[in-house]
Amino acid sequence: MKRVLSIILGGGAGTRLYPLTKPRAKPAVPLAGKYRLIDIPVSNCINSEIFKIYVLTQFNSASLNRHIARAYNFAGFTEGFVEVLAAQQTPENPNWFQGTADAVRQYMWLFEEWEVDEYLILSGDHLYRMDYRQFVQRHRDTGADITISVVPMDERRASDFGLMKIDASGRVVDFSEKPKGEALKQMQVDTSILGLDAKQAQERPYIASMGIYVFKRDVLMNLLKQSPDRTDFGKEIIPASAADHNVQAYLFDDYWEDIGTIEAFYEANLSLTQQPQPRFSFYDEQAPIYTRARYLPPSKLLDCHVTESIIGEGCILKNCQIQHSVLGVRSRVESGCVIDNSLLMGADFYQPFAERNTNCETRTVPMGIGANTTIRRAIIDKNAHIGCDVQIINKDRIEEAEREDLGFYIRNGIIVVMKNAVIPDGTII
Numbered sequence: 261m262k263r264v265l266s267i268i269l270g271g272g273a274g275t276r277l278y279p280l281t282k283p284r285a286k287p288a289v290p291l292a293g294k295y296r297l298i299d300i301p302v303s304n305c306i307n308s309e310i311f312k313i314y315v316l317t318q319f320n321s322a323s324l325n326r327h328i329a330r331a332y333n334f335a336g337f338t339e340g341f342v343e344v345l346a347a348q349q350t351p352e353n354p355n356w357f358q359g360t361a362d363a364v365r366q367y368m369w370l371f372e373e374w375e376v377d378e379y380l381i382l383s384g385d386h387l388y389r390m391d392y393r394q395f396v397q398r399h400r401d402t403g404a405d406i407t408i409s410v411v412p413m414d415e416r417r418a419s420d421f422g423l424m425k426i427d428a429s430g431r432v433v434d435f436s437e438k439p440k441g442e443a444l445k446q447m448q449v450d451t452s453i454l455g456l457d458a459k460q461a462q463e464r465p466y467i468a469s470m471g472i473y474v475f476k477r478d479v480l481m482n483l484l485k486q487s488p489d490r491t492d493f494g495k496e497i498i499p500a501s502a503a504d505h506n507v508q509a510y511l512f513d514d515y516w517e518d519i520g521t522i523e524a525f526y527e528a529n530l531s532l533t534q535q536p537q538p539r540f541s542f543y544d545e546q547a548p549i550y551t552r553a554r555y556l557p558p559s560k561l562l563d564c565h566v567t568e569s570i571i572g573e574g575c576i577l578k579n580c581q582i583q584h585s586v587l588g589v590r591s592r593v594e595s596g597c598v599i600d601n602s603l604l605m606g607a608d609f610y611q612p613f614a615e616r617n618t619n620c621e622t623r624t625v626p627m628g629i630g631a632n633t634t635i636r637r638a639i640i641d642k643n644a645h646i647g648c649d650v651q652i653i654n655k656d657r658i659e660e661a662e663r664e665d666l667g668f669y670i671r672n673g674i675i676v677v678m679k680n681a682v683i684p685d686g687t688i689i
Contacts, residue, residue: 261309263377264396268301269360270317270324270344270384276521277385279669279678280641285317287384288324289525290605290642292532292542293572293588295551296327297519300389301382302342303549308392311340312374315384316363318347331552345370359491360471365484372481379480381473381493387528387540388470388516389547395510399474404508406479406498408432409472411516412451412464415444421468422494423447424509430454432507435499454511467509469494470516479505515539522671526639529586529603533568556589572606588642592628599629600636607643625682638675647685652677655688 274281280289287298298315305313311334317324325344334340345367364371364381371379378396390409399407413421425434426449436447444466452461471494475483483497490496501507517540519525532538542549556574566582572589579595588606593599611627629635630648638652644667646652652675661670667681668689675689683689
């Protein structure tokens with residue numbers, strides 16, 4: 261794995277995750293109470309003994325830079341690193357990144373300096389645990405020019421993904437982007453070729469790209485240089501190269517979720533509280549997920565009723581009900597509150613006691629969740645100030661709304677309270 265360089269694509273403006281991406285890059289969006297999205301691919305790399313890691317991004321990279329600098333410091337006795345590369349203007353290219361392939365192309369001069377055999381291209385907004393050593397080994401064993409990691413898919417979800425067909429050797433011979441109807445039927449394959457048993461192959465007869473690739477060093481360089489007008493790997497570079505390159509499929513048959521939308525992000529977070537065993541677990545000692553060490557005190561629960569929930573470090577909860585929810589670091593919930601099916605991202609700092617007023621006697625709304633407030637099916641971003649007697653319940657069952665002036669959005673019926681928003685006492689949403 262010393263001969264592999266990892267490139268994590270941070271994505272564009274993250275419009276589907278807005279307003280969570282208003283103050284931060286998509287890979288810096290908080291996850292599961294204490295992590296960030298970028299921690300998933302970086303941790304997978306570290307657990308796979310891949311220590312040369314670049315992260316490409318072009319929007320709001322300040323918090324991502326800060327997080328990576330604080331979380332990932334390799335010892336001086338290794339050449340390992342995790343570095344953010346933001347879009348920049350050069351004499352050769354004055355433009356922003358135009359797509360996934362263009363982002364890699366603009367920094368190819370830097371990647372070429374490393375003496376490596378393969379480039380591992382990853383995405384920064386997926387939730388999964390994967391040993392890339394097996395992925396790279398499959399690439400080497402088959403003599404592939406490009407290997408694509410794929411997941412088996414049933415017919416119900418298949419049309420939401422880019423699908424591919426393979427021959428008996430596992431070589432990719434055809435691509436189709438989100439096919440429907442008869443075109444979808446044409447993309448059925450025998451997934452037992454890649455390792456599924458007969459029953460599973462019958463239930464999931466499609467293979468969908470995960471947007472994760474291994475390229476031979478020279479192949480990637482040549483493809484990017486020969487086709488400067490092709491800006492995207494999944495839609496242009498790889499489909500065009502299938503005819504004259506050995507493009508192989510590698511089957512990943514485990515939990516994988518693309519959390520690029522508000523609804524998918526919400527569901528992925530809350531699914532972590534499932535009983536008896538969530539589909540993705542952070543409690544794996546063999547392959548831990550790393551993040552920044554904060555050295556916070558333990559959480560304090562004062563006469564609370566908590567069911568099926570995750571409580572982050574350094575929280576203070578008083579006489580409240582928490583049901584099927586995830587509470588991030590430094591969350592403060594006052595007495596009489598009900599938090600139900602919600603994700604609270606917590607806070608970046610503690611508000612001094614002199615600034616807090618938990619009696620609701622003044623107009624100043626302290627950070628956290630005020631007394632007698634009810635929150636259902638919502639995402640509360642960091643540092644939000646939510647007053648007393650507030651109802652965040654989507655009273656009118658609205659599917660979509662944009663009320664940035666009031667500090668919230670509604671996406672797929674999920675209320676998203678923005679970072680640093682102030683929701684006054686008695687507000688009903």
